[in-house]
Structures are given as C-alpha cells and as structure tokens.
Amino acid sequence: MSGRILTFLILIFFMSxxxxxxxxxxxxxxxxTPHTITDLIERSKLYDGKIVEIKGEVIGxxxxxxxxAWINIYDGSSSIGIWGVKEIxxxxxFKGDYNTKGDYIKVTGIFKRADPKQGGELDxxxxxxxxxxxxKKIDHPISYHLILITFISSSIAAILGLIWLKVNFxxxxxx
Amino acid sequence: MSSTFIIRFxxxxxxxxxxxxxxxxxxxxxxxxxxxxxxxGELPIVLDFLVGISITSIVGFxxxxxxxxxxxxxxxxxxxxxVSLSWLLAMILxxxxxxxxxxxxxxxxxxxxxxxxxxxxxxxxGQDLDHMPYGINMWRHLLTWIGGQGIIVLAxxxxxxxxxxxxxxxxxxxxxxxxxxNVINTTRAIWYVSVVYLFVGTxxxxxxxxxxxxxxxxxxxxxxxIFMAAWSTGGFAPQSQNVIYYHSRVYEIITMIFFIIxxxxxxxxxxxxxGNRKEIYRNLETVTFSITxxxxxxxxxxxxxxxxxxxxAISLLSRGYYSILSAHTTTGFMTIYARQFVLxxxxxxxxxxxxxxxxxxxxxxxxGGFKAVRVGVAFKTVIYEIKRLLAPERAVIVEKIHxxxxxxxxxxxxxxxxxxxxxxTISWFILTFITNACGYDLPSSMFESASAIGNVGLSCGxxxxxxxxxxxxxxxxxxxIGRLEFMAVFVFIxxxxxxxxx
Numbered sequence: 001m002s003g004r005i006l007t008f009l010i011l012i013f014f015m016s017x018x019x020x021x022x023x024x025x026x027x028x029x030x031x032x033t034p035h036t037i038t039d040l041i042e043r044s045k046l047y048d049g050k051i052v053e054i055k056g057e058v059i060g061x062x063x064x065x066x067x068x069a070w071i072n073i074y075d076g077s078s079s080i081g082i083w084g085v086k087e088i089x090x091x092x093x094f095k096g097d098y099n100t101k102g103d104y105i106k107v108t109g110i111f112k113r114a115d116p117k118q119g120g121e122l123d124x125x126x127x128x129x130x131x132x133x134x135x136k137k138i139d140h141p142i143s144y145h146l147i148l149i150t151f152i153s154s155s156i157a158a159i160l161g162l163i164w165l166k167v168n169f170x171x172x173x174x175x
Numbered sequence: 176m177s178s179t180f181i182i183r184f185x186x187x188x189x190x191x192x193x194x195x196x197x198x199x200x201x202x203x204x205x206x207x208x209x210x211x212x213x214x215x216g217e218l219p220i221v222l223d224f225l226v227g228i229s230i231t232s233i234v235g236f237x238x239x240x241x242x243x244x245x246x247x248x249x250x251x252x253x254x255x256x257x258v259s260l261s262w263l264l265a266m267i268l269x270x271x272x273x274x275x276x277x278x279x280x281x282x283x284x285x286x287x288x289x290x291x292x293x294x295x296x297x298x299x300x301g302q303d304l305d306h307m308p309y310g311i312n313m314w315r316h317l318l319t320w321i322g323g324q325g326i327i328v329l330a331x332x333x334x335x336x337x338x339x340x341x342x343x344x345x346x347x348x349x350x351x352x353x354x355x356x357n358v359i360n361t362t363r364a365i366w367y368v369s370v371v372y373l374f375v376g377t378x379x380x381x382x383x384x385x386x387x388x389x390x391x392x393x394x395x396x397x398x399x400x401i402f403m404a405a406w407s408t409g410g411f412a413p414q415s416q417n418v419i420y421y422h423s424r425v426y427e428i429i430t431m432i433f434f435i436i437x438x439x440x441x442x443x444x445x446x447x448x449x450g451n452r453k454e455i456y457r458n459l460e461t462v463t464f465s466i467t468x469x470x471x472x473x474x475x476x477x478x479x480x481x482x483x484x485x486x487x488a489i490s491l492l493s494r495g496y497y498s499i500l501s502a503h504t505t506t507g508f509m510t511i512y513a514r515q516f517v518l519x520x521x522x523x524x525x526x527x528x529x530x531x532x533x534x535x536x537x538x539x540x541x542x543g544g545f546k547a548v549r550v551g552v553a554f555k556t557v558i559y560e561i562k563r564l565l566a567p568e569r570a571v572i573v574e575k576i577h578x579x580x581x582x583x584x585x586x587x588x589x590x591x592x593x594x595x596x597x598x599x600t601i602s603w604f605i606l607t608f609i610t611n612a613c614g615y616d617l618p619s620s621m622f623e624s625a626s627a628i629g630n631v632g633l634s635c636g637x638x639x640x641x642x643x644x645x646x647x648x649x650x651x652x653x654x655x656i657g658r659l660e661f662m663a664v665f666v667f668i669x670x671x672x673x674x675x676x677x
Contacts, residue, residue: 120490
C-alpha cells in the first residue's frame with residue numbers, strides 16, 4: 001500500500017514539473033474561465049496571482065525585449081498586456097491594425113494586479129498560448145456614395161474659391 | 176434699409192470675415208492627415224478628408240464672400256465672439272472625417288472627440304482605436320497639438336498680415352503672453368519653440384520606440400503622435416491602452432519630461448530660450464507647481480502605500496507619481512487602467528488627483544485647470560492678509576510676485592485670479608451634479624468632471640460611447656468653457672441672447 005502511495009506521489013511530482021503547477025504560489029484555475037479583461041480589471045484583487053484564461057485578438061505589435069516579449073490583446077471589452085518568454089508568441093502570424101484582423105488567441109497565464117517585475121503594471125504572465133483562429137487582411141471597400149459626395153462637395157468648394165479669388169482680384173484692381 | 180440694420184450687419188460681417196479665415200486655415204490643416212492617408216494607401220480615409228476639406232472650404236469661402244465688407248478693425252466683443260464661434264464651427268467641421276471613417280458611433284461622439292482634442296483634454300469616445308488608420312490618428316493628434324497652441328494663434332501666425340484686431344483675438348483664446356512687442360511675432364515665436372521641440376521630441380521617442388520593439392516606421396509615427404499629445408498636454412495615444420501599450424518605464428519617463436515642459440508658460444520657455452535660465456527657479460508658476468505637485472503626490476503616495484496598492488517604490492512612482500503629474504499638468508496620459516482609480520486608489524489619493532486636475536498647469540501654456548499663477552496669487556493673498564493682520568496698523572505691506580519680473584500684487588490681479596478660480600469651481604460643481612444625476616457615483620462624478628473642466632483627460636470609466644447624450648453635451652461645454660476660460664464663451668452667449676431678444 002505504502003509503495004503505491006509512494007509511486008503516486010512520485011508521479012504527481014513529475015507531473016508537476018511538466019505542468020509548472022507548483023512553481024507559483026496560490027495557483028488555481030478559476031472555475032468560471034475564460035475571463036473577460038474587464039472582469040479581470042474590475043475584480044483584480046480577487047484574481048491577483050491566480051491562473052486565468054482569456055481569449056482575444058492580438059493588436060499592435062509583438063514588442064521584443066530580448067529573451068522576453070510583450071503582446072497586447074483586445075477581447076471586445078478591454079485590452080491587456082501579456083508578457084512572457086518570446087517563444088510562447090512564435091505562433092502568432094497576424095497582428096491587428098487598420099489593414100489586418102489579428103489572430104484570435106487563447107492565453108493561459110498568471111494575472112498580476114500590480115506586477116513587481118513590470119513596475120506595478122496590471123498584466124498577465126503567459127504560460128501557454130493557442131491560436132484559435134488565424135487573422136486575415138481586411139478589405140476597405142470605397143462606397144459609391146462617398147465618391148459622389150466627394151465630387152459634389154469639392155466642385156462646389158472649387159467654384160466658391162474661384163469666385164472669391166475673382167472678387168478679391170477685382171477689389172485690388174479698383175483700389 | 177434702416178441704419179440700425181446696416182450697423183448690425185457690419186458688426187456681424189466683421190465676425191464672419193475673421194471666422195471665415197479661420198475655417199480656411201482649418202481646411203488647410205486637414206491636408207496633413209490626407210497626405211498621411213495617401214502615403215499609407217488608406218483610400219476611403221483620403222475621401223473622408225477630401226469631403227472634410229471641401230465642406231470646411233465651402234463654409235470658409237461663403238463667410239468671406241457674404242461678409243467681405245466687414246471691417247478689419249475688430250472690437251473686444253467681436254473678437255470674443257469670433258473665438259467662441261470659430262471653436263464651435265471648427266468642432267462641427269473637424270468631426271466630418273471622424274464620422275465618415277466609421278470609428279465613431281454618432282456625430283455627437285465625433286464632435287466630442289474633436290472638442291476633446293482642440294481643448295487638449297484627451298477624453299475619448301472613438302471606438303476600436305487599435306484598428307484606426309494612420310490618417311485618422313494623425314488628425315486626432317494634430318488637433319490636440321494645434322489646439323494646445325490655439326487655432327486662432329495659428330491663423331494669426333501665418334495667415335494674417337498684422338491686422339489691427341490680432342491682439343484682441345489672441346487674448347480671446349485664453350493667451351496673454353507677449354514674447355515679442357508685436358502679437359504676430361509673438362504667435363510665430365510660440366510656433367517656433369513648439370516646432371523645434373516637436374523635432375527633438377519626436378526623434379527621442381522614435382529611437383526609444385524602436386528599442387521598445389516597434390517597427391521603424393510605426394515607431395516614428397507613434398513618436399510624433401505621443402510627442403504631440405505630451406507637449407500639448409493632450410493625452411491622446413494611438414492605441415486604446417494609452418501609454419500602457421508600450422510597457423516601458425523609459426518611454427513613460429520621456430513622456431513625463433515632455434508633458435511637464437509642455438505645461439510651462441510660453442513666457443518661461445522664451446526666457447530660458449533667450450538665456451535667462453534663473454527664471455525657472457524664480458517664476459511664481461514653477462514654484463507654485465513644484466509645491467502643489469509635491470504636496471499632492473505625497474498625499475497620494477502615502478495613501479497608496481498605506482493601502483498596499485503597489486508592491487514597491489518603482490511601481491509607486493511609475494503608477495502613482497506619474498498619474499499625479501499627468502493630472503496636474505492636465506495631460507491625461509495613463510499608466511493604469513481607468514477603473515483602477517476608483518477600485519484600487521483610496522479616497523484620499525482620489526481626492527489628491529482630483530485637486531491636481533483642478534489646479535492644472537501654467538497660464539499661457541497648453542495646460543488647463545485653475546493655472547499655477549492663479550493658485551500662486553491666491554496663496555500669496557492669504558500670506559499678505561496674515562502679514563497685514565500681524566503688522567502695526569500704520570505699516571504698509573507690499574507683496575510681490577515674480578513672473579518674468581517682480582510685480583507688486585495688486586487688488587486687480589487678486590480679483591481676476593479669484594474670479595476664474597470661482598468660475599472653475601462652480602462649473603465643476605455643476606458638471607459633477609449633472610454626472611451624478613445621470614447615475615454615476617459621487618467620487619467618479621467628481622473625478623471625471625474635474626478631468627473635463629480642467630482639460631485633463633484622465634478617466635475613471637465614466638466617459639465611454641454608452642454614456643448619456645446629455646452628459647456628452649455637458650462635457651463638450653465643460654471642455655470648451657474650461658479651455659477658453661469663460662470670458663469669450665460668456666460674451667458669445669450674452670450676445671446670442673441679446674440677438675434673440677431683439
């Protein structure tokens with residue numbers, strides 16, 4: 001019996017090394033995951049130091065800091081910074097901007113209300129990242145109505161400008 | 176046609192003539208974001224700006240054609256009306272590209288953000304900032320940079336040849352410094368100082384941006400926009416997370432240096448520029464700002480330490496001290512999320528930052544609020560009164576202030592300072608009441624109202640596209656009144672009521 005318990009404990013020990021479960025204090029995945037970023041900010045004291053799971057679009061750039069990097073993600077409610085070892089972010093292909101819809105990702109990491117390693121920032125230290133859907137280029141079609149409005153308004157402006165120039169020219173000539 | 180009608184039309188024509196010129200200047204400025212959009216191939220945005228330029232030009236040319244007979248000589252009342260009217264029209268017309276771009280839910284939201292930019296407030300209703308095109312971002316930051324120096328100042332600098340009413344228009348926009356004997360040269364000096372700083376600041380932030388991990392071109396544009404927002408104490412940023420996006424203490428410190436410099440009086444800039452460096456230590460405004468910033472940040476940091484909000488000194492400085500200075504200079508750059516002010520900061524720290532927002536930066540700068548000179552004069556008056564009570568009855572007590580030179584503290588200075596402080600405070604109470612009546616809690620209402628009236632831009636979460644329209648209108652008025660410092664707006668409203676009565 002004691003041999004089985006010993007085997008079980010050894011197994012747990014090795015599993016913990018693989019999953020990094022014991023490397024952080026007060027860890028537990030909250031039951032109501034995934035969280036929204038707004039929820040994390042609103043209840044930051046509750047989630048502080050805990051493992052959380054959030055989903056969102058990668059926005060902006062991957063900010064390279066040597067061995068580590070930062071990304072920012074937006075989940076429709078708010079944005080948050082996620083930092084971690086650079087390799088974690090290597091699967092990200094598309095980063096959101098005007099012309100691009102960024103990759104939609106799922107991040108599991110430790111939420112910090114005031115991260116001492118990052119000058120007190122509210123952030124998530126990424127443990128794992130999964131791309132749920134790959135981003136894409138965004139088309140920005142030009143509306144026919146907009147072209148028409150542009151043509152009409154610029155024509156009127158040009159005519160008025162010419163009239164004003166003529167009036168001014170005549171004024172100067174008479175004076 | 177009766178003579179009264181002709182006289183009234185003449186007066187209106189003068190107002191229309193100057194307003195028309197300002198509108199043409201505005202149309203000219205829109206070319207900058209249009210070129211930016213062209214450079215980045217943002218074709219729908221190019222059309223948005225073409226429509227904006229065309230409609231603004233139509234308004235400008237129409238006013239010039241209708242009011243062409245207006246006098247170039249302008250009275251004080253007319254100058255105040257020109258300033259107020261120009262700001263209102265500029266808000267309506269500058270919102271065209273915003274609205275057409277689709278990043279603002281309504282035209283009211285677009286106008287809100289324009290007024291927020293022009294007044295260097297920095298409150299934002301625009302949506303999806305992280306996907307915004309370069310052209311629109313250029314327009315947002317350009318508005319705040321130009322608004323900081325003043326739209327009228329720009330129009331006077333480059334598009335008038337020393338018209339007789341220039342000084343009156345200049346004062347109407349809340350400026351009164353005389354760097355040069357001539358007001359046109361003064362406005363040009365203001366732009367000269369600002370443009371030199373723009374190049375230096377953009378370069379520093381560009382290099383830092385590359386080091387924090389931004390691509391080279393993006394780092395350049397972010398550097399330019401963040402500098403514009405810092406120098407004009409505007410607080411806009413190209414990403415929704417504001418300064419947090421960069422996750423860099425160095426980037427934050429550089430922005431802090433620039434927004435502190437930007438909040439200084441242009442007279443002080445000019446004095447230092449022309450070699451009088453001692454003025455920094457002697458000037459009433461820098462002394463007042465140093466004292467109030469130290470006292471208020473000490474209160475905030477003490478409270479934050481007591482509540483264990485931040486784990487160490489660096490975090491305290493990076494979040495607490497930065498926020499207090501951002502509030503005091505009326506910049507509005509944020510290194511914490513909006514709701515953290517209410518959720519994490521204790522009541523004392525929240526009060527300290529609210530008072531900092533109300534105190535504001537220096538007069539004749541890009542900053543808002545009471546202004547350091549008025550706070551300084553109010554304190555000096557208290558000291559003077561105490562001295563007077565303690566001195567023998569026949570003693571003559573003279574109190575002096577230093578603003579470029581020693582000036583005897585006269586009753587009229589005290590009267591003006593206290594009147595403006597009183598008007599700001601009353602406006603803040605009214606705005607707080609309206610916010611509170613819209614269903615927001617009192618601390619949030621006080622915080623957000625101080626931010627709007629003081630042209631700060633820090634938010635604790637009240638300002639968002641879902642807020643009631645009446646509150647959006649109230650904040651637009653608050654930002655407008657706060658930036659023009661009441662008088663121009665009061666004259667405009669008074670004249671409007673008088674016209675209606677006739």
